[in-house]
Amino acid sequence: EVQLVESGGGLVQPGGSLRLSCAASGFTFSSYWMSWVRQAPGKGLEWVANIKQDGSEKYYVDSVKGRFTISRDNAKNSLYLQMNSLRAEDTAVYYCARDEAGGYDRLRNYYYYYMDVWGKGTTVTVSS
């Protein structure tokens, strides 16, 4: 069974740091791009970041650039999100998701990815 299990959430003070983990199983982790998506309480979904299979490419939403770092360890089938300089507005449930290739642009040598498998999420609360 394909499964993603997040961990590492908790209560942290503004300005603090937290590292989220996502353990993958049931598929060849090293063959997939992976994403983090978050959802603030009572709000919609916000994509945060994703990372290429070998970690050589990473993309971030502007609101976390310079504060969050996505990484992975293919030997451990694990995805990470290092969150620094946390703010109250980072309070959310953080989901790990698998990116599935959904198209290819030959001119740009660019693949398009949608998120096909999601974990259950881990809650991050930033508050004093």
Add this chain to the structure above:
Amino acid sequence: AIRMTQSPSSFSASTGDRVTITCRASQGISSYLAWYQQKPGKAPKLLIYAASTLQSGVPSRFSGSGSGTDFTLTISCLQSEDFATYYCQQYYSYPLTFGQGTRLEIK
């Protein structure tokens, strides 16, 4: 960033109804659009990708259409388990962006 706008934001319907949710992109995204269903306290679930391709295991009463900037999700005959929030998402360019969600409630 590409802005995704869904309509309506919420509405009520009855089991057996046919319902349509609309999603509009602020610029053309070809067919690089996905639809997700989310129930309270649960993770999102992929329903449709490439605007109209049904994800494996998703009931055939769900369908999607559109390309460019205008897209629709249709549920042909509402079942009790379909009452949830639905999100569209573009994966044409970074940052990947979602619509604000459409909450479907029981009338």
